[in-house]
Amino acid sequence: MDGSRPPADVPIDDRRRRQIIVGVLTAMLLAALDQTIVAPAMTTIGETLGHAEYLPWVVSAYLVTATAVTPLYGKLADVYGRHPVIIAAVSIFMAASVVCALAPNLPVLIAGRALQGLGGGGLMALAQTVIGDIVPPKQRGNYAAYISGMWAVSGVAGPIVGGAFAEHLHWSLIFWVNIPLGLAALFVMNAPLRDLPFRPKSHRLDVAGAGLVVAATSLAMLALSIGRTSGDWSSPAVLGLAAAAAVGAVLFAVRLWTFAEPLIPLGVLKDPVVAFGVATVFFGVLGHLGLSTLVPIYFETIAGFRPDIAALGLVGLAIGTVLGAMTAARFLVKARRYKAPAMAGLSLAIVMLAALAATLDLRSFWLSEALLCVYGFGVGTMFPTTTVSVQNAVGRHDLGAATALLAFMRSLGSAAGVAILGAAVLGAGLGPEEGGAAARGVAIDPANFRIAFFIAIGTTAVALACLVAMPRRPLRDTLDPVSVES
Numbered sequence: 001m002d003g004s005r006p007p008a009d010v011p012i013d014d015r016r017r018r019q020i021i022v023g024v025l026t027a028m029l030l031a032a033l034d035q036t037i038v039a040p041a042m043t044t045i046g047e048t049l050g051h052a053e054y055l056p057w058v059v060s061a062y063l064v065t066a067t068a069v070t071p072l073y074g075k076l077a078d079v080y081g082r083h084p085v086i087i088a089a090v091s092i093f094m095a096a097s098v099v100c101a102l103a104p105n106l107p108v109l110i111a112g113r114a115l116q117g118l119g120g121g122g123l124m125a126l127a128q129t130v131i132g133d134i135v136p137p138k139q140r141g142n143y144a145a146y147i148s149g150m151w152a153v154s155g156v157a158g159p160i161v162g163g164a165f166a167e168h169l170h171w172s173l174i175f176w177v178n179i180p181l182g183l184a185a186l187f188v189m190n191a192p193l194r195d196l197p198f199r200p201k202s203h204r205l206d207v208a209g210a211g212l213v214v215a216a217t218s219l220a221m222l223a224l225s226i227g228r229t230s231g232d233w234s235s236p237a238v239l240g241l242a243a244a245a246a247v248g249a250v251l252f253a254v255r256l257w258t259f260a261e262p263l264i265p266l267g268v269l270k271d272p273v274v275a276f277g278v279a280t281v282f283f284g285v286l287g288h289l290g291l292s293t294l295v296p297i298y299f300e301t302i303a304g305f306r307p308d309i310a311a312l313g314l315v316g317l318a319i320g321t322v323l324g325a326m327t328a329a330r331f332l333v334k335a336r337r338y339k340a341p342a343m344a345g346l347s348l349a350i351v352m353l354a355a356l357a358a359t360l361d362l363r364s365f366w367l368s369e370a371l372l373c374v375y376g377f378g379v380g381t382m383f384p385t386t387t388v389s390v391q392n393a394v395g396r397h398d399l400g401a402a403t404a405l406l407a408f409m410r411s412l413g414s415a416a417g418v419a420i421l422g423a424a425v426l427g428a429g430l431g432p433e434e435g436g437a438a439a440r441g442v443a444i445d446p447a448n449f450r451i452a453f454f455i456a457i458g459t460t461a462v463a464l465a466c467l468v469a470m471p472r473r474p475l476r477d478t479l480d481p482v483s484v485e486s
Contacts, residue, residue, distance in 0.1 A: 016192040021146070023189020030181050035154070042055055044167070051107070067221055068121070073122035074129065074402070075210070075404070085126060089119045092116075094182040096115035096118070097182075098175070129403040132391045132399050151322055209256070219245035264405055274390050280470065283413065284460060284463035285414050287463075298368075320375065324378060338388075354453075357453035360449055360453075387403075420455065
């Protein structure tokens, strides 16, 4: 390692800690903004570049690669240190943004988006890992509130900025905007990240295991994407990809038990806090993200609102989610029974889902918006609680792998939720990112939305059960010492 690195047991001072926090939050903003700024420009991109039948892959290509590489980033950060890995992730994301902005046709844009996912897949997990390095678990609730605020900014600004760029300027600006943000993140965090305490150890990177998890995840995501956009879940392509993904998952599981130093340490997987924590996130986001793609479709096709009004249906859900996360984050700092807000929140979310299912026929925008806001508040309490609990359960040498596993399951649950709930409602295979359903003359049975809410009730109930089963351990108020080579 760099000989200028400080000794491993020298703490980070407050000034450098603030610089690092600002830098990693800016890096997180890159990834968060990317999830909201692209969708409003999809129609314009299709009209400009052609090949509109491939338009859903502008979203899917990013999701496939970003999800697949997330566990790998966590392990690389544990082996080589946070600084080189997060700098590489931001750099890849920026380079891919240039490819996307300059794309002369849709296939090149899709390839650029896949490359962008290779960088974006590490930004969320690595940023939270770095925060875990420099902030004791007991104090991380304060910073979880900042993260929630960043998500609020991206959730509100992304659709507005993306729509404005596409309609009044040029769609490529939704990718060019990543360059100044990325440069700002690199400038702020590069120097202080070098000072993060880290002592290298001799490791054997599990290349075969990394290949298996990337392959299995990519195949599973492709199966979900093709099934969702085609509507034919029994097609040879979907079934073949799903079978291949299952084989890859089994081989990866075997690799975990047989390799001396697997990609995800067995000690992390066996810890009940980690196991139940990641399960809580998976099932919680399955309903949450699935519904977020369907709400505008309900308001447009069933309630009969204009597309611009229908798009506002997500505002209440987004605001509620952020407020719930911020509330639970404060409890992490002050309360001993820090799981209580999240358990109450998920219980409240189940009640709100039942209320939404019962009031669908009223077709009231403001009633649905209020119920969605309270539902979002309930689910939002889950995110800081699970993140801090999982990080608190592992040592610093496994912090990257554990945090990446949490981010990986969140992405996988999001994709599964969009596919499962989308199939329940849309059936015929219109992907939510393909534009206004009403404009395309798609007839949707209102009862299908009720089915989707019932599915979300079931997955949220499973998330609540996992959270209840997750052991509650006292949050440490000090940082772990940097691991040394044995």
